[in-house]
Amino acid sequence: MARTRRWGAFGLTLSVVLAGPCDAVAATERVSVVVSIDDRAHVPAPDLARAKGEVERVFHAARVEITWVEGRLPARSESHAVGGPSRPLSVTLANNLEASSHGATGCALGLAVPALTSAYVFYNRIIEASLLHPIDVRVVLGRVVAHELGHLLLQPV
Numbered sequence: 001m002a003r004t005r006r007w008g009a010f011g012l013t014l015s016v017v018l019a020g021p022c023d024a025v026a027a028t029e030r031v032s033v034v035v036s037i038d039d040r041a042h043v044p045a046p047d048l049a050r051a052k053g054e055v056e057r058v059f060h061a062a063r064v065e066i067t068w069v070e071g072r073l074p075a076r077s078e079s080h081a082v083g084g085p086s087r088p089l090s091v092t093l094a095n096n097l098e099a100s101s102h103g104a105t106g107c108a109l110g111l112a113v114p115a116l117t118s119a120y121v122f123y124n125r126i127i128e129a130s131l132l133h134p135i136d137v138r139v140v141l142g143r144v145v146a147h148e149l150g151h152l153l154l155q156p157v
Helices: 002-020 045-060 125-132 138-152
Strands: 031-039 064-069 080-083 082-084 091-092 109-114 118-122
Touching: 031 045, 045 064, 045 138, 080 125, 091 138, 109 138, 118 125, 118 138, 125 138
Parallel strands: 031 064, 031 091, 091 118
Antiparallel strands: 031 080, 080 082, 109 118
């Protein structure tokens, strides 16, 4: 039950923060966010497509539309999010083989770096977790990406 409340609170917080003040985004208006995804872990294409669908499903409830761009974005690209143009968000899918790294413990599935509007998702750790628990790797991958994007979007203003 505590998990449900925690996810519910996260969803409510995400909705409120993304919507911002009443005059920032009309109730019927959708917010569009550009997300580049750099797949250095070589996730199978069907699995990555399913994971992206999961991310879109999570953000749909908050009236956020995700536009995907493959690979690294040029430094001068722009994304239109709440408050006007901003730097696009980026997600790097990678395999982290270290037991521990700065800011991400050995069991962390991802890491967000809000100052760089970048997140890292550790695909091999998601695969390892799926060997211990009966979970759909594609769904977990999508939820980890959505979670890390949430950190980037919910950073203090």
